[in-house]
Amino acid sequence: MGKGTPTVVIAGAGYAGLAAYLALRAHARAGRLRVIVVNADNWHVLVPELPLYLAGDEPGSELRMDLRRAVQPPAELVVARVAGLETGARRVVCAGGIGPIGGDALILALGSVSSDFGVPGVARHALAIGRWHDAQEMRARVLADLEARAQKKVAVVGAGFTGVEIAAALAERAIEAGSPLHVALIGDHVLPAMPGDVRRVGESALRRLGIELVADRAQAVDAGMVRLEHGPPHRADTIIWAAGVRANPVLGSSGLPVNGRGQVRVDGYLRVAPRVYCAGDCAAVPDPHTRRDAAPTAQLALQEGPAAACNAVREMDGRPLVPFQPKERGFLVSLGRREAAGTIAGASVHGGDVAALKRMIERYHAFQVGGLRALARGLLRGQPTEARADRATARA
Numbered sequence: 256m257g258k259g260t261p262t263v264v265i266a267g268a269g270y271a272g273l274a275a276y277l278a279l280r281a282h283a284r285a286g287r288l289r290v291i292v293v294n295a296d297n298w299h300v301l302v303p304e305l306p307l308y309l310a311g312d313e314p315g316s317e318l319r320m321d322l323r324r325a326v327q328p329p330a331e332l333v334v335a336r337v338a339g340l341e342t343g344a345r346r347v348v349c350a351g352g353i354g355p356i357g358g359d360a361l362i363l364a365l366g367s368v369s370s371d372f373g374v375p376g377v378a379r380h381a382l383a384i385g386r387w388h389d390a391q392e393m394r395a396r397v398l399a400d401l402e403a404r405a406q407k408k409v410a411v412v413g414a415g416f417t418g419v420e421i422a423a424a425l426a427e428r429a430i431e432a433g434s435p436l437h438v439a440l441i442g443d444h445v446l447p448a449m450p451g452d453v454r455r456v457g458e459s460a461l462r463r464l465g466i467e468l469v470a471d472r473a474q475a476v477d478a479g480m481v482r483l484e485h486g487p488p489h490r491a492d493t494i495i496w497a498a499g500v501r502a503n504p505v506l507g508s509s510g511l512p513v514n515g516r517g518q519v520r521v522d523g524y525l526r527v528a529p530r531v532y533c534a535g536d537c538a539a540v541p542d543p544h545t546r547r548d549a550a551p552t553a554q555l556a557l558q559e560g561p562a563a564a565c566n567a568v569r570e571m572d573g574r575p576l577v578p579f580q581p582k583e584r585g586f587l588v589s590l591g592r593r594e595a596a597g598t599i600a601g602a603s604v605h606g607g608d609v610a611a612l613k614r615m616i617e618r619y620h621a622f623q624v625g626g627l628r629a630l631a632r633g634l635l636r637g638q639p640t641e642a643r644a645d646r647a648t649a650r651a
């Protein structure tokens with residue numbers, strides 16, 4: 256690669272960052288571009304598959320994909336935690352004395368973190384999915400509750416996509432394991448972003464799994480207890496916080512313009528400053544239908560990453576930028592392994608076929624990152640066996 260080869264730095268190798276890398280891979284292989292990917296850990300986590308992992312289903316090694324396999328030479332992988340950004344100089348400043356790492360263009364794809372929205376006690380008394388070790392801790396706690404002889408109680412706070420998927424995975428697992436575990440889902444509405452018929456299907460599927468639906472909001476979390484806005488305190492051995500996320504705080508603390516959720520305000524090309532782009536959960540991208548900032552999803556991140564990467568190259572080449580137009584294909588939510596519900600192209604769908612479709616969508620991403628092995632392993636795994644399915648039906 257020549258000395259004057261333009262360099263693109265991608266900060267974050269999640270859904271948006273890796274999709275950006277894949278869009279630039281051919282340029283890197285042809286020697287037209289130097290690509291540097293900076294990520295805090297050595298792995299890419301298949302986040303939408305975490306609910307099954309938390310319930311003890313998936314071997315963790317398959318949900319954590321080795322970035323050294325995914326980011327291949329001549330592209331460079333730097334494992335370092337970005338601690339600050341110098342957007343004027345298009346550089347990331349890393350912890351541990353690494354860097355700064357700069358280039359001719361910068362793509363920020365640092366994802367999001369769990370948010371307590373100011374509810375006291377969450378950080379101290381509840382478990383939230385943050386980094387990989389948080390998910391591991393949550394899994395260990397939940398598995399101990401599942402295996403306990405006496406009845407344990409798990410309360411999942413937040414009845415959006417994440418909370419519903421976690422509660423359903425746990426309840427399904429309890430049925431299959433013959434465990435007396437009690438699962439409650441706390442939120443004023445179940446799947447509030449979904450149309451009415453999907454919400455109703457979701458609620459009845461959750462009830463069939465034996466989940467207690469608590470239509471209320473958390474006011475505070477204490478040891479073993481969620482204090483509710485209206486009802487009496489809800490007691491639980493394990494409290495899982497799934498009420499929402501905010502963008503990685505590094506972006507706001509580096510002086511970038513952010514919205515109330517800490518997401519960077521980008522222009523119609525996903526650009527925040529000359530040759531600096533932002534993609535994924537950490538970018539505030541308006542939904543063309545509602546005009547409000549779109550909900551953070553892997554689906555959107557996978558579109559934004561390549562769009563940001565292509566515009567970065569176009570800008571370096573002096574070519575006109577392409578406006579980013581998100582394509583809303585629908586959204587599916589898992590209700591355990593055997594059922595899913597949601598919308599596809601505006602139509603409401605649910606059932607076992609939808610669960611299989613969701614699984615295939617998730618595995619397609621694994622295939623893009625990890626190749627055929629990842630695809631095959633994941634498709635074979637994650638299906639309920641006949642015996643498990645029978646037990647689940649009997650309990651329902």
Ligand SMILES: Cc1cc2nc3c(=O)[nH]c(=O)nc-3n(C[C@H](O)[C@H](O)[C@H](O)COP(=O)(O)OP(=O)(O)OC[C@H]3O[C@@H](n4cnc5c(N)ncnc54)[C@H](O)[C@@H]3O)c2cc1C
Nearest residue numbers: 267268269270271295302303336337366535536552553554
């Ligand atoms: C349980 C759960 C289930 C979900 N299910 C779905 C679903 O079914 N469908 C869907 O569309 N979406 C789903 N989502 C949302 C989806 O996972 C996110 O929208 C998506 O991961 C966002 O991609 P991203 O690239 O912006 O962030 P991420 O995928 O989170 O990637 C961010 C990357 O940045 C790295 N990073 C973070 N901080 C630093 C730092 N300081 N320095 C260096 N690197 C750093 C991280 O290690 C990570 O690799 C789910 C989310 C959760 C939590």
